[in-house]
Amino acid sequence: MNPMEEMRREEEKLLRTDRLPHVWCPGCGIGITLNAFLRAFIRSKMDPNKLVVVSGIGCTGRAAGYVNVDSFHTTHGRGIPFAVGIKFARPDLNVVVFSGDGDLFAIGGNHFVNAARRNHDLLIIAVNNFTYGMTGGQHGPTTPTGAYTTTTPYGNPDRPFNIPHLAISLGAPYVARWTTYHVNQLQNSIYHALHKKGFRVIEVISQCPTVYGRRNDMKTPLEMMHYFQKNSVRKDDASFEELELKYNGKIVVGVFRDIQGIPTYEERYEDIIRRARK
Amino acid sequence: MRMILTGNESAAWGARLSRPKVIAAYPITPQTSIIETIAAFIANGEMDARYIRVESEHSAMAACIAAQNTGVRTYTATSAHGLALMHEVLMWASGARLPIVMSVVNRAMAPPWSVWTDQLDTMAERDSGWIQVYTQNNQEVLDSIIMSYKIAEKHNILMPTMVIEDAFILSHTSEGVDVPDQKDVDDFLGEYNPAFKLDPDEPAGFGSLIMPEGPYMEFRYKMALAMEEARKEIKKVVEEYNEKFNRNYSPFIEEYRTEDADAVMVVLGTIGSTAKDVVDRMREKGKKVGVARVRYFRPFPMDEMRALAKKTDMIGVVDRSYSFGPGADLYAETKSVLYGHANIPVKNYVMGLGGRDITPQILEKVFNDMLTIAKEGVVDREVEWVGLQGDERWS
Numbered sequence: 001m002n003p004m005e006e007m008r009r010e011e012e013k014l015l016r017t018d019r020l021p022h023v024w025c026p027g028c029g030i031g032i033t034l035n036a037f038l039r040a041f042i043r044s045k046m047d048p049n050k051l052v053v054v055s056g057i058g059c060t061g062r063a064a065g066y067v068n069v070d071s072f073h074t075t076h077g078r079g080i081p082f083a084v085g086i087k088f089a090r091p092d093l094n095v096v097v098f099s100g101d102g103d104l105f106a107i108g109g110n111h112f113v114n115a116a117r118r119n120h121d122l123l124i125i126a127v128n129n130f131t132y133g134m135t136g137g138q139h140g141p142t143t144p145t146g147a148y149t150t151t152t153p154y155g156n157p158d159r160p161f162n163i164p165h166l167a168i169s170l171g172a173p174y175v176a177r178w179t180t181y182h183v184n185q186l187q188n189s190i191y192h193a194l195h196k197k198g199f200r201v202i203e204v205i206s207q208c209p210t211v212y213g214r215r216n217d218m219k220t221p222l223e224m225m226h227y228f229q230k231n232s233v234r235k236d237d238a239s240f241e242e243l244e245l246k247y248n249g250k251i252v253v254g255v256f257r258d259i260q261g262i263p264t265y266e267e268r269y270e271d272i273i274r275r276a277r278k
Numbered sequence: 279m280r281m282i283l284t285g286n287e288s289a290a291w292g293a294r295l296s297r298p299k300v301i302a303a304y305p306i307t308p309q310t311s312i313i314e315t316i317a318a319f320i321a322n323g324e325m326d327a328r329y330i331r332v333e334s335e336h337s338a339m340a341a342c343i344a345a346q347n348t349g350v351r352t353y354t355a356t357s358a359h360g361l362a363l364m365h366e367v368l369m370w371a372s373g374a375r376l377p378i379v380m381s382v383v384n385r386a387m388a389p390p391w392s393v394w395t396d397q398l399d400t401m402a403e404r405d406s407g408w409i410q411v412y413t414q415n416n417q418e419v420l421d422s423i424i425m426s427y428k429i430a431e432k433h434n435i436l437m438p439t440m441v442i443e444d445a446f447i448l449s450h451t452s453e454g455v456d457v458p459d460q461k462d463v464d465d466f467l468g469e470y471n472p473a474f475k476l477d478p479d480e481p482a483g484f485g486s487l488i489m490p491e492g493p494y495m496e497f498r499y500k501m502a503l504a505m506e507e508a509r510k511e512i513k514k515v516v517e518e519y520n521e522k523f524n525r526n527y528s529p530f531i532e533e534y535r536t537e538d539a540d541a542v543m544v545v546l547g548t549i550g551s552t553a554k555d556v557v558d559r560m561r562e563k564g565k566k567v568g569v570a571r572v573r574y575f576r577p578f579p580m581d582e583m584r585a586l587a588k589k590t591d592m593i594g595v596v597d598r599s600y601s602f603g604p605g606a607d608l609y610a611e612t613k614s615v616l617y618g619h620a621n622i623p624v625k626n627y628v629m630g631l632g633g634r635d636i637t638p639q640i641l642e643k644v645f646n647d648m649l650t651i652a653k654e655g656v657v658d659r660e661v662e663w664v665g666l667q668g669d670e671r672w673s
Contacts, residue, residue, distance in 0.1 A: 076359050106333040135305040139331055151317040151331050
């Protein structure tokens with residue numbers, strides 16, 4: 001069997017194939033991201049029985065329903081608090097939150113901020129497609145200023161979140177950003193993050209040609225990929241300004257923070273119990 | 279002007295014609311196309327209002343509350359989990375006596391995940407102090423929003439209002455709708471005249487802490503009185519609207535062929551139109567059945583329900599949600615108001631949860647079951663779930 005075929009078989013074991021075909025549009029980037037995650041997980045040789053995938057709502061939220069491991073599809077914005085509950089009750093489990101921008105940063109934004117601050121031992125894969133896709137393309141918390149959406153037909157007045165900077169400012173020990181064009185880098189990044197501890201954040205800039213691209217001069221998935229390809233620059237020590245995503249501007253990718261040794265919330269909690277028992 | 283509109287576009291038009299000045303909203307299926315349509319109206323300069331897409335429904339309602347407090351009309355729309363997330367501030371809006379009008383597109387609560395129609399979301403807010411009006415077609419969606427502002431804003435009422443439509447059956451389905459002229463709506467509604475507002479020249483504190491001997495209980499009592507008073511105002515406003523815009527709404531309960539009915543089905547929302555069709559067919563076969571479609575669930579139409587019970591031998595109540603008490607909400611309240619007033623059998627039929635289709639065939643079976651009960655005078659079981667998978671009785 002050739003290696004590609006072997007990988008496909010390994011991946012299929014981690015998918016609920018009876019739930020396919022999936023709901024994602026042709027050309028969507030969420031499948032690429034899920035694929036990168038599964039490949040990284042297979043490469044890690046970690047136990048699938050110890051993996052829990054938690055999603056919130058929306059297009060990316062569907063991922064939890066397609067993975068053949070214990071998974072939660074939770075309510076709007078609540079992926080992180082569900083994950084916190086799982087990790088707190090069962091610290092031995094490997095808990096991954098796989099969710100979208102609207103879910104993680106708007107309706108669930110407070111959870112992101114507080115879970116990062118506490119340094120819960122969670123891997124957050126945040127798919128950022130600049131829009132609320134499932135509800136049909138409204139502007140969201142990461143929509144670039146000036147972008148056209150169904151709710152901003154003459155351009156978005158909001159300022160988007162600078163996700164890597166937000167995560168760094170809260171002390172997250174691992175912070176990276178890639179696009180769906182950077183499949184190998186993304187996969188490597190997830191692989192490395194899986195072996196680390198603490199609140200790890202990987203932002204994945206992803207294409208939504210169906211409801212975002214077509215309103216912003218990128219009707220096809222290919223045009224969006226070309227945009228990612230042409231405009232992405234790797235810079236691991238990028239400044240706040242460089243990390244900002246401007247409308248049709250540069251996308252700075254890379255691993256912006258990678259430090260170990262910061263105790264996780266779970267470790268600090270155990271430590272207090274140990275000391276109190278002495 | 280006659281237009282082809284979906285239920286959600288009708289809601290957007292109802293809001294546009296009512297001239298709210300602030301719209302704060304958050305997308306959620308199946309409501310989203312309401313706030314999208316309004317965003318386009320505002321962006322195109324067709325509607326003079328300010329619009330913000332906040333970060334959650336909780337924030338949407340909070341922003342509407344504060345904006346309304348400054349003395350302007352506000353509007354928002356939501357569904358299911360969005361409404362549940364608003365729960366805390368829904369209580370605030372009614373307690374602060376702010377006549378906010380909001381569209382709610384009925385959708386099932388998870389888990390399992392469902393976006394289809396189901397009335398648990400609004401039934402769970404029955405005690406939030408909001409007036410609730412359930413609609414049957416797109417015309418009624420539009421008209422009810424305009425009427426709701428007028429009723430809610432009366433200084434003897436000052437209660438916020440939910441205008442409720444079924445997911446997809448109305449929200450995403452197009453039909454002909456008569457869109458009133460702006461000038462006629464302006465004449466009907468008038469300028470918003472707030473009973474109180476944030477005014478830097480006369481500073482006031484909103485929402486302060488009070489002690490148990492303070493007027494908390496009196497505030498609640500006044501809300502109860504206002505909800506009672508709303509019965510009178512609803513009747514007046516609906517009659518005025520009918521007259522001015524050539525409509526034919528019954529204020530509280532739309533009765534259909536109930537005059538000589540042996541059994542009457544009590545329903546909410548779009549089930550009403552299916553049931554009326556079934557009634558016509560059954561009448562042709564000589565079966566005397568009727569429908570009573572409840573429009574206002576808050577305030578609950580007590581007198582009208584008691585009058586209805588005097589006309590018939592049996593009432594079957596259809597609920598598209600379930601409450602874990604003596605039965606679902608419409609049933610429990612119907613039975614409660616009939617106690618001591620009418621001694622007829624009342625049965626609860628729970629069906630259509632999570633958007634399961636309520637077909638004419640199923641309703642005909644339910645009517646036949648009701649006629650049997652009417653004839654025998656005995657209810658076989660008080661609550662029955664209709665159309666469960668594998669249940670031969672209703673398939």
